[in-house]
Amino acid sequence: MTIGRKISLLCLTLLGLGAVQGTVSLITGKRTASAVRLAATDSVPSLILINNVTGFMKDQRAQMFLFLSAKSAQERTDIETQIADFESKTQAGLKTYNPSDAEDKANLGKLLAVHEQLLRAWQKMPSLIEQGKTAESEAVFRTELLPLASETRKVLADMMNYNRAHADSSLAVSMESVASARLWVWIVLSLAIVLGGVLAFLLIRGINQALAGAAFELSEGAEQVSSAAGQVSASSQSLAQGSSEQAASLEETSASTEEITSMTRKNAENSRSAAQLVSSTAELVTAANHNLEQMVGSMQEINASSDKISPSSRSSTKSPSRPTSWR
Secondary structure, eight states, rough: OOOHHHHHHHHHHHHHHHHHHHHHHHHHHHHHHHHHHIIIIHHHOOOOOOHHHHHHHHHHHHHHHHHTTOOOHHHHHHHHHHHHHHHHHHHHHHHHOOOOOOOHHHHHHHHHHHHHHHHHHHHHHHHHHHOOOOHHHHHIIIIIIIIHHHHHHHHHHHHHHHHHHHHHHHHHHHHHHHHHHHHHHHHHHHHHHHHHHHHHHHHHHHHHHHHHHHHHHHHHHHHHHHHHHHHHHHHHHHHHHHHHHHHHHHHHHHHHHHHHHHHHHHHHHHHHHHHHHHHHHHHHHHHHHHHHHHHHHHHHHHHHHHHHHHHHHHTTTTTTSSSOOOO
């Protein structure tokens, strides 16, 4: 595998682990956000609302108790006004309460029913006080209103516990999601470290091997270059020696050339002298030939004259003896 492919594999592995970590973070983040949203929009507001309603009802019962000990009609009127104010706040809070499921809805219905009974019991007390029946009013407070108030507190406590349990459940889901996300982050991080370390080790080892191979090849190339340089140096020395010898040969050749040139010059001079001699000899030969021709002509004339003279001489000198012949 080439170094480029190893680097690509390392990058793809890290990208894959990053994608896994991102996916896990998205999933756990979605669960956490859902649990937090549920707690923030349902359980926690419901707890706050039930707590406020509990306070309103407690203050309302306290005013009902104070109503029994009021000394004047104006004081009772003020207490009734405060009780009505707490009732309006209680009803406003209960109207905004949004039940989560059937159990929560049943608890809300039970609370409204008990509170309605408590209000009916309360409505008996002002009329009894106006009629001067304080003892009967106190009896209604003890026998009807207080048990209904206790039942109301019980229902409110159930609703509080229910919403607290749901809030705790949402918080547990959130914590579980956070813990799961943290676990997956550690797992992916550990895998990234391990795989990254292994791939980095393999990559570094591959690079080192490639560099070692390249260094070895460069070393061999350097040795070959050094050997070639030695051969070139030897060849250069041989060429230098040959050049020296050629220079000496050229000097000798130059000297020989000069001698040949001198001899050629002398030969040319001798040739010119010989040519002059040949020319002179040719003139002499020509003159000799001319003289010879003249001599031959004279001899022919002499012969001709001799031929003319010979018959007369032979006839005049004829004798008995054997004649002598001339050649």
